[in-house]
Structure formats: C-alpha cells, structure tokens
C-alpha cells in the first residue's frame with residue numbers, strides 16, 4: 125500500500141502544552157464563503173490540512189487569488205470569478221466541495237458541481253441542500269453533476285428536513301445575497317456553523333439567531349472584505365482529551381474554546397475522565413481512575429451523538445477507544461453514519477472487549493490492555509482513534525493510509541512527538557533515501 129504510514133511505539137505518557145488547530149469544518153465553509161465578496165479577505169488560524177489544500181486549489185481554478193501569507197494565514201481575493209468546469213477528482217476528495225454551491229449560485233447565478241466526496245462512513249445524503257436551494261428560488265437538477273440556477277435568489281421561510289451542517293451552511297451563504305429576508309428553521313448550530321455566520325457578519329451580512337436552530341438573514345446587494353480568525357477545533361480538543369486519558373498523560377490543551385465544550389466534557393466525564401478548566405485551557409491530569417459512571421440504579425450508561433449542542437458524531441470513534449481503557453461497561457450509540465463503527469474490529473484485534481451489536485451500536489467493556497498491531501486508517505476519526513489505541517498499546521503499531529488522519533489533523537505526528545510520543549511518519553510513495561514530509 126502506498127501513502128502515509130505511521131510507525132508508533134506505544135506506552136509513552138505525554139506531558140506538556142498543545143494548542144488545537146483551527147476548526148477544519150469551520151475553515152472549509154469560510155474559505156468557500158470568501159467567494160461571496162469581490163473584496164479581499166484575510167483568514168487567520170487556518171489549519172494546514174489536506175482538505176483545506178484541496179479547497180484552495182478549487183478556489184484558484186475559479187479565478188480567485190488564494191495565497192498563504194503566513195503559516196496559518198490565507199489571503200483570498202475573488203475579484204472576479206470564472207464559472208469553469210470544476211475538477212471532478214478534486215471535488216470527490218472532499219465533502220466540503222459542495223460548499224461552493226451556495227456562494228457560486230449567489231454570486232454568479234448558476235453552478236455545475238461534480239458530486240462531493242469526504243469520509244466513507246456510510247451514505248451521505250445531499251437532499252437537504254437541494255431542498256434549501258429550491259425554496260430560495262433556484263432550479264435544481266441532479267445528473268452526473270449537480271446543477272443549480274437562479275437569476276436572483278429570493279428570501280423565504282425555509283424549513284430544513286434535517287439539521288444538516290453543510291446544507292445549513294450552503295443555505296446561509298446563498299441567503300446573505302438573496303433578495304429580502306430568509307428564515308432558516310431546523311438549522312444546524314454546530315460551532316463551525318456559528319463560526320461561518322460570524323464571518324459573514326464580519327463581511328457585513330445581517331444574521332440573527334446565531335447559535336440557535338432558527339437563523340434570520342436580511343439579504344444584501346453585496347458584501348465587503350474582512351480579516352477573520354477561525355475558532356479552535358473542538359473535535360481535535362475532544363480527541364486530545366481521549367488521548368491524554370488513555371495514555372496517562374499530563375496535558376494542557378491551551379486556548380481550547382471551553383464555551384463549546386460542555387457536552388464533550390460531560391461525555392468524557394461519563395467515562396470517568398476528569399478535565400479541569402483553567403481560563404480557556406483544558407487540563408487532563410495523570411493518575412485518573414477512569415471508572416465509567418453507571419446510570420441511576422447501576423444501569424449501563426450510554427454515549428450517543430445528536431445534533432449540536434449534544435455530543436458530536438465526529439467524536440464517537442474517540443469515545444469508543446477511550447472506553448476500552450475505562451473500568452465498567454458503556455453503550456456507544458452512533459446514529460448518523462452506517463459504517464463509522466466498523467473500525468472496532470481493529471480494536472478487537474488489539475485486545476479490546478467490544479461487541480458490535482449492529483452498525484450503529486457497540487458495547488465496550490474495559491479496561492483491557494491493548495497490543496500493538498498492523499492497522500489501516502479507514503477515515504479521519506477512526507484513524508485518530510487507532511492512533512490513540514496505538515499510543516496506549518504495548519509495543520509497536522503500524523498505521524497505513526494515515527493520509528486519512530492528515531485530512532483533518534495538522535502535523536499530528538510532529539506535535540505529539542514534541543510532547544513525548546514516538547510516531548515515525550513515512551511517505552511510502554517516496555524512495556527510502558528521498559523521504560521527507562509531503563503533507
């Protein structure tokens with residue numbers, strides 16, 4: 125298998141301070157939304173991850189200038205946009221390519237978009253995007269490509285059939301340049317949806333209800349430029365909490381964005397992981413008992429994902445691996461994606477006691493001592509969960525297809541090695557004497 129391989133020596137507790145990267149799922153819609161204005165935009169705290177690089181390439185192909193003026197600072201200027209046939213292979217690499225639809229429709233009146241890709245974690249419907257655009261007055265058509273057309277979008281009262289994250293973002297981006305007022309009901313309200321809304325406000329958009337499931341948008345003729353800082357990635361913070369807990373580390377997660385972490389902390393607390401809050405930092409201390417807290421009457425507790433502000437779906441794989449090191453039994457119920465939990469067979473091979481009840485539910489009974497193994501990363505979050513398992517396992521593990529992990533976690537090997545981990549990153553596509561970072 126070619127691609128990125130991690131070779132991990134397990135059993136090393138980490139110590140020190142780590143800062144989470146900017147939120148992947150905020151950076152992506154915000155970069156796409158920069159197409160809504162012909163004025164310059166400067167984005168700071170942008171994560172340098174593969175999904176961002178792919179979206180930046182798509183923006184450039186549309187004629188927008190997009191240049192890195194600092195390690196995490198991206199300057200975008202979409203003075204003029206050429207509506208071109210977008211690179212289908214590039215669109216298929218990322219889920220976020222669908223986020224080009226709202227801005228291009230609003231700014232250019234039409235868009236022809238190859239289907240998006242993203243994590244292969246089960247069926248991922250796009251119906252809600254179509255519903256929203258149609259209600260805003262667009263003609264929609266799905267064949268080999270998704271085609272949306274509208275001379276001018278019209279604000280209206282839109283009720284989304286589910287609180288889809290990217291569909292809410294697409295509808296919001298379309299509505300800020302629509303004629304009149306749009307009300308978006310049953311909207312998603314994740315931190316990244318809020319971050320996008322705040323960015324649009326910085327561009328001059330008028331949006332009420334940010335952080336709730338009803339957004340009211342007064343459409344504008346045009347938007348200005350802005351400088352905007354992307355918020356910390358709460359999914360990375362959750363991943364680091366799980367990692368610190370199972371490796372017995374002493375970790376300070378600095379500038380973690382604690383206002384968005386209440387339910388995440390509650391989920392880990394149920395597993396017996398204690399996180400301390402100091403200002404905007406999260407501290408995970410060593411020597412914790414990691415005892416799963418039963419429900420009243422001693423019943424088996426449950427961690428389940430639900431739309432925000434409940435426990436996020438993107439942390440379910442991390443919850444599973446954390447639970448393998450905690451004493452007691454827990455049900456993990458992932459409601460969204462049909463194949464996200466299949467990776468547990470790899471944890472079972474490492475020694476974990478897990479019953480896969482059906483595609484959506486696993487029961488974990490811990491703690492178990494994990495053994496190093498040869499693994500393949502199926503998706504971003506399962507990949508990170510396997511990296512966490514490898515770091516707390518006895519002996520050496522190899523994770524192939526770590527490219528998946530790097531879709532969402534910036535320089536994770538270097539950052540964790542600086543805290544005491546032992547992760548060797550190998551680009552297997554490159555001859556041994558010429559190997560170096562190619563992220």
Ligand SMILES: CC(=O)N[C@H]1[C@@H](OP(=O)(O)OP(=O)(O)OC[C@H]2O[C@@H](n3ccc(=O)[nH]c3=O)[C@H](O)[C@@H]2O)O[C@H](CO)[C@@H](O)[C@@H]1O
Pocket residue numbers: 149152219220248286287288289290291312428429430431437438458459460
């Ligand atoms: C680029 C980007 O932003 N990708 C994220 C986005 O994908 P994406 O926008 O593709 O996912 P959607 O929100 O459209 O799809 C998930 C659907 O399932 C619903 N739902 C959610 C949780 C739950 O426990 N039960 C349930 O039914 C959601 O409300 C939503 O309607 O949102 C997903 C759900 O957070 C995340 O996994 C992805 O990382």
Ligand SMILES: C=C(OP(=O)(O)O)C(=O)O
Pocket residue numbers: 149218219220241242243244438504505532
């Ligand atoms: C599923 C994810 O990403 P995407 O929607 O970009 O595939 C994720 O971030 O866990």
